[in-house]
Every structure is written in C-alpha cells, then in structure tokens.
Amino acid sequence: PGERRPATWKVSIPDVQRKADKLERFISKAGxxxxxxxxxxxRAGGVRVNGVVQRDPWFMVRPDLETVEVDGVGLIQMPDRSRIPITVVIFNKPAGVVVTLRPNDP
Structure with missing residues (x-):
C-alpha cells in the first residue's frame, strides 16, 4: 500500500585492534x-615487543597498547579500520538472472 523504500541497517564491526592476539597471528594478519x-x-629472536626480544610465537599482544617490530620488516601496525568505508550492496535476484564470480562459469 505504501511507497517502497530500501531497507537500511546499521552494522557494528568490532575494532580488531583492541583485542589481544597471538604474536604470530597479529604479524600475519598485518600482512x-x-x-x-x-x-x-x-623463535630466532627477530621480533621485539615494546623493545624486548620475544621468542614465544603465542605471546599475547595488544596492538593498540604495544609496539611490535620485526627484523627486516620494521614496525608492524594494523590498519585503522575505522577509516575504511564499508558499503554493503544487497541485490534481490529475480528468477533466471545468473550470478557468478567468474565470467566463464555456467
């Protein structure tokens, strides 16, 4: 009966920088x-947390509170995800419309 308007949702994305993470996982997630x-x-002693050599890959770090430095790479920082704009597109696919990720897929 009324005018159709697009639905709008607010999505909250947790700030991954505030969570403690294993040292090996943090460095790999940072790319x-x-x-x-x-x-x-x-394990070879090539990583420092707050200036102290850390040899335990499962050492828990808080990237927002601690500095992590890797020999040959430098200071490791996670991107500030609050500055990355997020756009969500929702498509109501009618019957018969083909949707694929690759152009040659049937």
Whole structure:
C-alpha cells in the first residue's frame, strides 16, 4: 500500500585492534609475513615487543597498547579500520538472472 523504500541497517564491526592476539597471528594478519615465517622469525629472536626480544610465537599482544617490530620488516601496525568505508550492496535476484564470480562459469 505504501511507497517502497530500501531497507537500511546499521552494522557494528568490532575494532580488531583492541583485542589481544597471538604474536604470530597479529604479524600475519598485518600482512608482514606468513604465520610459518613469523613463527620461525620469532623463535630466532627477530621480533621485539615494546623493545624486548620475544621468542614465544603465542605471546599475547595488544596492538593498540604495544609496539611490535620485526627484523627486516620494521614496525608492524594494523590498519585503522575505522577509516575504511564499508558499503554493503544487497541485490534481490529475480528468477533466471545468473550470478557468478567468474565470467566463464555456467
């Protein structure tokens, strides 16, 4: 009966920088090294947390409170996700419309 308007939702995305994370996971999530390479670098003494060499890849770090530095890479920082605009597009697909990620998929 009334005018149709697009639905709008507010989505809250948690700030990953505030959570503690394993050192190896934090470095790999930041895109500096793979988890395997990070683990090897940490055990070899090539990673410092707050200026102190850390040899435990499972050491818990809080990226918003601590600095992490990797030899040969430098200071590791997660991007400020609050500055990344997020756009969500919802498509009501009618029957018969083909949707695919690759152009040659049937």
């Amino acid at each position: 500096a090294l793979s988890r395997t390479a990070t683990r090897e670098k940490v």
